[in-house]
Amino acid sequence: MSTLKTLRTRPGVPSATDPAARSRRSSPRSGHRLLSVLLWLVAAYFVLPLLWLLIAATKDNSDLFSTFGFSFGHHFALWDNLHDVFSAGDGIFLRWSVNTVLYAGTSAAGATLLATLAGYAFAKYRFAGDRLLFSISLGAVMIPLTALALPTYLLFNSLALTNTPWAVILPSLVSPFGVYLMRVYAADAIPDSLLEAARVDGAGEFRTFVQVSLRLLAPGMVTVFLFALVASWNNYFLPLIMLNTSSLYPLTVGLAQQQAASAAGGGSQALFSTVITGSAVSVVPLVVAFVVLQRFWQSGLSSGSVKE
Structure with a gap:
């Protein structure tokens, strides 16, 4: 004690x-x-x-401006708003949705493929000018997209590609950040000894990439795809300057045009609740994409931690 x-x-x-x-x-x-x-x-x-967007989608125009933002209105108008969304302009919202899926899906898939090829090459091959090319790709991340809007428009206008889907898809295929991300990921995810073993077994470079490397790069590819999908889905400025036909608009530009028509009309075109409900509907595919692809992301990240 x-x-x-x-x-x-x-x-x-x-x-x-x-x-x-x-x-x-x-x-x-x-x-x-x-x-x-x-x-x-x-x-x-x-x-x-x-949360505010989801609650506002259940209100009509009067409740939208007369009630608190995070409280429901006097009338539950979600079904009426959905009907107005898909019936306004002879169902133009559905056309905008198809355009957005086409633009975003094609752009995200193409950007993921190109970023994977470039990142894998920068990480696993040594060739003349590789450091310079990677530095240029990395420097492109610092360039704002608005600074490239006018040169891109002039280029596509000279090729007679403006007011076409290619004017939105082709510029979105370039993803400098995706190249950087895949380069860093491929450098750590793919051991050089594994590539040497595949070459000793007689596999060519393309076969090694397709049958060996792609499986290990899957989590990084899903990450790049999600980044590119969100960027293309929310892209507003590029379609705005490239397209002038309403039937070619994506959701971002189309909903903005509806909002402008409502504001300019002084309330004569009561589309405020329609625009908000359309915005809520446009978020759903992104949420579904994240939920579906998340399991591939997590399984790929954890697969390397288990050894037989």
Whole structure:
């Protein structure tokens, strides 16, 4: 008993009643609380606008401007709004949806394929000018898309490709960030010894890439695809300057034109609730894409941690 008292009173041994020791023990807990608060704030920053959009889609025009944003209106008008969305302009919303799926899906698939090929080449091959080309690709990330809008329009106009789907799809195939991401991912995901073993077995470079490397690159490809899909789906400025026919518009430009018509008409065209409901509907395919592709993403990331 005397030995225990001596240890408690020895210099350098913290006591249970020492305020400094209690503060040191509670400091990690305080850090966790602060981190939790920050995470909740970030989650609220992203979730609250989506929640407002979903609630606003259930209101009619009068409730939209007369009730609180995060409360439901006096009438549940979701089904009426959905009917107006798909019937306005002789069903032009459905046409815009098909255009968006075509533009975003083709652009995302093409950008993923090109970024995978380029990133794999930069990571696993050494050739003249490889560092220079990768530096140029990396530097292209810093260039804002608005700075390239006018040169891109002039180029496509000279090729008579404006006001066509190619004017939206072809520029979206270039993804400098995707090339950088796949280069970094391929450098770590594919061991050089595995490529050498495939070459010793007589496999050519293309066969090695298709049968060996692509499986290991799948999680990175899904990541690039999701980034490219979201960027193409939400693209507004490029279709705005490239297209001038309403039937070729994607959802972003089409809904913006409806909103402009409502604002310019002074309320004569009451399309505010229609535009908001259309915006809510346009989010659904992205959510479905993330839910479906997430399992491939997670399974690919965890497959390398299991060894037979």
